[in-house]
Amino acid sequence: MxxxxxxxxxxxxxxxxxxxxxxxxxxxxxxxxxxxxxxxxxxxxxxxxxxxxxxxxxxxxxxxxxxxxxxxxxxxxxxxxxxxxxxxxxxxxxxxxxxxxxxxxxxxxxxxxxxxxxxxxxxxxxxxxxxxxxxxxxxxxxxxxxxxxxxxxxxxxxxxxxxxxxxxxxxxxxxxxxxKGKIAPPRNRLAVLPFVNMSADPENEYFSDGITEELLNALTRVKGLQVTSRTSAFAFKGRNHDIRDIALQLNVDKVLEGSVRKSGNKVRITAQLINAADGYHIWSENYDRNLTDIFEVQDEISGIIANRLRENLDVSPKEGTHRAPVQNLTAYTFYLKGLHFWNRLTPPDIRKSIDYFQEAILMDPGYAQAHAMVAAAHSYLGATGQMQPEKAFRIVHEYADKAIALNGEIAEGYCAKAAAYLLHDWNWKKAKEFLDKSLSLNPIYGEAFELLAYYYICVDNKQAAVNVMEEAISHDPLSISVLQSLGNMYLMAERYTEAMEQAEKLLEISPQLRIAIELKGWALGMQGDWLAALEQFTRYQQLTHHPLKGMMGLGYAHARLGNHKEALECIRKMELRAREEPDTVLDADLAAVWFGLGDNDKAFHHLNLCVDKKLGPINYILQYPAYLPIRTDPRYEALMGRMPAIETAG
CATH class of the missing domain: 3.30.70.1230 (Nucleotide cyclase, GGDEF domain)
Known part of the structure; x- marks a missing residue:
């Protein structure tokens, strides 16, 4: 030795x-x-x-x-x-x-x-x-x-x-x-699998998905019960997997599955609770109801499950979190259709979801959840540059305030409000307070975890950001959004090997997933292999199927490789897109490529425009490792001085 x-x-x-x-x-x-x-x-x-x-x-x-x-x-x-x-x-x-x-x-x-x-x-x-x-x-x-x-x-x-x-x-x-005897599955961790649409009309898919979500939301309010997030559970939608294998992947010991058959004003819901270790059916039941009774059925099923679990743990509903039933069934139908499109998470689908949520509000002006989702959808559009931030976040505040006023127990309303404070108002303390409130109401809410990690980057606590997303993964191990956010936090923390691992996990789920290809490109580049990164960014741009989109990573990689002509061509295309799509804000992308080319004057010009237009906090954007050398420029301190002082909550 x-x-x-x-x-x-x-x-x-x-x-x-x-x-x-x-x-x-x-x-x-x-x-x-x-x-x-x-x-x-x-x-x-x-x-x-x-x-x-x-x-x-x-x-x-x-x-x-x-x-x-x-x-x-x-x-x-x-x-x-x-x-x-x-x-x-x-x-x-x-x-x-x-x-x-x-x-x-x-x-x-x-x-x-x-x-x-x-x-x-x-x-x-x-x-x-x-x-x-x-x-x-x-x-x-x-x-x-x-x-x-x-x-x-x-x-x-x-x-x-x-x-x-x-x-x-x-x-x-x-x-x-x-x-047997060595495996110790966690107790009272539950996955709610997507209920199968058994209706003759495939258009009723939105309804069975909505029933699943409502049950999932009800069960997250049960004290002592840990529920896997929707995105991971829905990864098994339409797939014929063994329940034991699903349980292994989601780290649960019980699975709720079922089906929904809707015909006219009648609905039959079949639900069964399964012990994952041996496939034993702990409980199963059929419910034949009028659609007007749908809310009572959801509450009844979640209550029965809570009672079945009571023998193993002190399981009881949390106080004050029961959502009053929607009075208008048509409004509820519009809301479920809105959720169906919201969960696709593409800009066109997000815009379509807003139309349905607003229809729900027209049918029932007191529908708090619909108000919250209008706010969440506009937050997405404003944060991703799909809508002018000033307009988008004004709407976010309006609808989030209304949702909270109608029902102060809705996590989505507080999360959307936090997004406005964080991404547009730059009120760090308020953002943290509202995120804490959102997670207290829904401890597995992925969007709130992602925003909380974003907050920690803004206040320069990268380790806390990583910790938050690692916790989110434990609740939602198959979520594309959560996996990508964890990869981004690893990038911010300069943990490039781990960022690459997250990219590979995403590519296993979907080999053509653009956000995974982009993440892999940055991880490769920051490890010094800009040629391999260029290959990834080229692939990313091609998958946009648009000659002017997906240019930032491509331009930056060209710049780092000394391909000035190609990098300038990427800038030209971004500037052309900005003229053709005036609602799209591309200053952060332009700043990155100019910085890669070594033109700090133009980089700071666009970074200052980001502040002027309130396109995300500069103290987040500049945490990307690619920007680290910019801190030696004397203009850096002046730029950061335009941001509000870091004032944290709690």
């Missing part, structure tokens, strides 16, 4: 290996035990060296090894296990995790070491178990195959840890039964 005289810290892939049954074998056949231990050490020495690892410590019948990369650690583990299967076979468990290692004299410690050790104890003889962090780095390697095992509660680890098994040839793979 190598002796170190001072503390050395490094990020490494940590491998623990341990021979099973060694103590008993010593008692039965000491010579054979000694031969097997010798073989283990010989194989470890050769294979670890082949994959550039380092054996830090041998202990009894096992060892601790570190590697410079997760890929090398897993490939090494595979070859070790394949060698150890040959006679005399040596049964060894291997666990791998990536994390920080601290080495001081003969002591080796760190959270990463502890977690790798815990994972090894879960493994089966001849098997290789890896953490989710290792999986994120190796899952797209064609020569490594894995299988998700689920979430495990490990000793001295606060949160359940998701574990994968390597399933290459020659590696022992545990069956589901072998893991």
């Amino acid at each position: 190598v002796i170190y005289s001072s503390i050395m810290r490094k990020l490494a892939a940590i491998l623990f290996a341990d021979m099973t049954g060694y103590t008993q074998l010593v008692q039965e056949n000491e010579g054979l035990a000694r031969d097997k231990r010798k073989k283990l050490k010989e194989v470890m020495e050769v294979k670890v060296r082949d994959f550039h690892g380092e054996v830090l410590q041998y202990y009894g019948d096992g060892c601790l090894v570190i590697f410079p990369s997760a890929t090398e650690s897993v490939l090494c583990a595979i070859e070790i296990q394949q060698q150890l299967r040959k006679e005399p076979e040596v049964p060894v468990r291997i666990g791998i995790h990536t994390g920080d290692v601290s080495i001081e004299d003969d002591a080796i410690y760190g959270e990463g070491v502890n977690l790798a050790s815990r994972i090894e104890t879960l493994a089966v003889p001849g098997g290789i178990f890896i953490s989710e962090k290792v999986y994120d780095e190796i899952h797209n390697k064609g020569n490594i195959r894995t299988m998700a095992l689920g979430y495990f509660e490990l000793k001295h680890v606060k949160e359940p840890v998701r574990i994968y098994a390597v399933v290459n040839d020659g590696i022992a793979v545990p069956g589901r039964d072998a893991m």
Whole structure:
């Protein structure tokens, strides 16, 4: 073992290996035990060296090894296990995790070491178990195959840890039964899957989706029950997945599913609550009702589920959060159609959702939720440059205020109001207060988490921004928006490898997803590979299917590569688009490309226009790592001085 005289810290892939049954074998056949231990050490020495690892410590019948990369650690583990299967076979468990290692004299410690050790104890003889962090780095390697095992509660680890098994040839793979007693699924975490539209008219899809959302919203108000966010649950819409596999992916122990059949003024709702571990139906029921009774049915179903869970946990409705039923069924129908388009999250669909929400308000002027969604939709348009910010956020304030006045228990109203304070008014304290209120009403509201992370970037607390989005992922692990926002926070924190991992996860969900391609481009560029970044930004621009859109990343990459002519052509196209689409604000994009070209005069001209037009907070825009060198320009302080002083809440 190598002796170190001072503390050395490094990020490494940590491998623990341990021979099973060694103590008993010593008692039965000491010579054979000694031969097997010798073989283990010989194989470890050769294979670890082949994959550039380092054996830090041998202990009894096992060892601790570190590697410079997760890929090398897993490939090494595979070859070790394949060698150890040959006679005399040596049964060894291997666990791998990536994390920080601290080495001081003969002591080796760190959270990463502890977690790798815990994972090894879960493994089966001849098997290789890896953490989710290792999986994120190796899952797209064609020569490594894995299988998700689920979430495990490990000793001295606060949160359940998701574990994968390597399933290459020659590696022992545990069956589901072998893991019983080791898997500790979280209690009272529920996923509400999209209710299936059983109506003859496919146009009623909006209605079944709306019923699902209303049930989900009702269940988030149940104290002691953790509900997976809508976006992750809806990722399984139209797919025939095993309930147990869905539960593994969403980290839940119970699933609510059902169907809706609507015909005229009649509706039949079928709902069933399933225990994810064994597929057992805890409860199921059919409801035949008039549409006028739909709100009572939703409350009845959520109440029954709460009662079914009461035996395991103190589950009860939160006080003061019951939404009064909508009196006008036509208004409710318009509202559900609005939600259907809102959830598509494209500018044309957002505009269409506004039309439906406003129709709902015409039918029922007291419909608080519809007012809140009009505010949320205009916040989206104003924040993305699809509408002049001054006009958009004036509407946001108007409708959010009305929603809150009508019903002060609606998370969406407070979130939209917070967006206006944060993105347009630049009132940091008020933004934080309203975001806190929104999350107190709906603790899994993804939009509020994303805005809260945005807030922390504005007040220069990047670690808090990352923490917020990592919490959001725990509620909404398959949300495209949340995954992308976490990737952006990693970019802001200059954690480019992790930003790349988020981009790859998004591309697994949708290989043509533009926001994922853009994120990957920035992650590559900020790691110094602007040529690879240019390829991504070129692909991103092509997917806009518009000759003038998607130019900012493309222009910046050209500028960094010294392709001045191409970068200037991107600027020309952006300026042309600004003239053709006067409601579109492109000054932040233009500033970035001019800065990439080294023309700080033009960059500051456009950055000041961003402040004039109130296009998002400059103290957010300039946190992108690509802008870091601009802080040495004396005009930077003057620009930042145009923003309100940082005044935080709480």
